Amino acid sequence: MAENEHLVRSADPNHPSNLICELCRKFYTLGWVTGTGGGTSIRHGDHIFIAPSGVQKELMQPSDMFVMDFNTREYLRRPPIHRPSACTPLFLAAFTAGAGCCIHTHSQWAVLVTLLVERDFGVDACFEIELLEQIKGIPKGKGKPGNLGYHDTLRVPIIENTAHEEDLTESLEAAMQKYPDTYAVLVRRHGIYVWGDNVHKAKTQCESLDYIFQLAVEMKKLDLPWKSS
Ligand SMILES: CSCCC(=O)C(=O)COP(=O)(O)O
Numbered sequence: 001m002a003e004n005e006h007l008v009r010s011a012d013p014n015h016p017s018n019l020i021c022e023l024c025r026k027f028y029t030l031g032w033v034t035g036t037g038g039g040t041s042i043r044h045g046d047h048i049f050i051a052p053s054g055v056q057k058e059l060m061q062p063s064d065m066f067v068m069d070f071n072t073r074e075y076l077r078r079p080p081i082h083r084p085s086a087c088t089p090l091f092l093a094a095f096t097a098g099a100g101c102c103i104h105t106h107s108q109w110a111v112l113v114t115l116l117v118e119r120d121f122g123v124d125a126c127f128e129i130e131l132l133e134q135i136k137g138i139p140k141g142k143g144k145p146g147n148l149g150y151h152d153t154l155r156v157p158i159i160e161n162t163a164h165e166e167d168l169t170e171s172l173e174a175a176m177q178k179y180p181d182t183y184a185v186l187v188r189r190h191g192i193y194v195w196g197d198n199v200h201k202a203k204t205q206c207e208s209l210d211y212i213f214q215l216a217v218e219m220k221k222l223d224l225p226w227k228s229s
């Protein structure tokens with residue numbers, strides 16, 4: 001058994017190690033974390049809760065969780081049979097930007113949107129859409145109170161995939177700097193990272209974006225434009 005078991009064992013369903021397992025079970029049913037891909041990480045105070053790498057994310061138990069000290073970046077708990085998620089440096093980039101939770105999905109809608117943007121607008125374009133009610137599920141940006149309105153344009157930057165997940169970190173951080181209002185970054189042919197101030201907000205934003213991406217793919221099929229001009 002790993003040391004510091006008390007950091008991950010709790011009867012509270014809202015404890016981060018319980019929440020990560022519960023959320024990943026839900027996300028599996030949405031096709032977001034199938035085949036071990038994708039995941040979720042939560043920051044609680046100075047503790048970062050991280051899932052293991054390469055495991056079936058819908059079958060994880062709280063005792064499988066790693067715990068890292070955010071300030072020292074040292075592991076306070078390392079389950080011996082596992083390695084931490086390869087997404088860890090990307091989750092840390094979101095926490096450094098102030099997030100309390102970061103969700104990584106391999107949603108097929110997100111992947112399709114990255115391909116449609118490349119085909120129709122080029123490799124340097126970001127995903128842009130407007131005039132959809134669900135846009136109201138996305139915050140305006142860091143330090144800006146409230147969410148986007150019906151008449152606002154939603155923009156999500158896209159970065160290119162790399163052979164290894166951890167090598168995405170530099171381009172994710174660059175996209176966060178170029179688009180300081182964004183709470184999500186799409187990864188071409190791979191999926192998306194979505195973060196929020198807390199678990200509830202990250203989940204709401206991830207669900208809203210996935211709904212919008214599915215709609216955007218269906219709109220393309222019907223030759224309906226994403227933007228009015
Ligand atoms: C088939 S999953 C490939 C790795 C990946 O993209 C991912 O999101 C999962 O990484 P982890 O290290 O958390 O298993």
Ligand SMILES: [Zn+2]
Pocket residue numbers: 037038104105106165190191
């Ligand atoms: Zn991935």
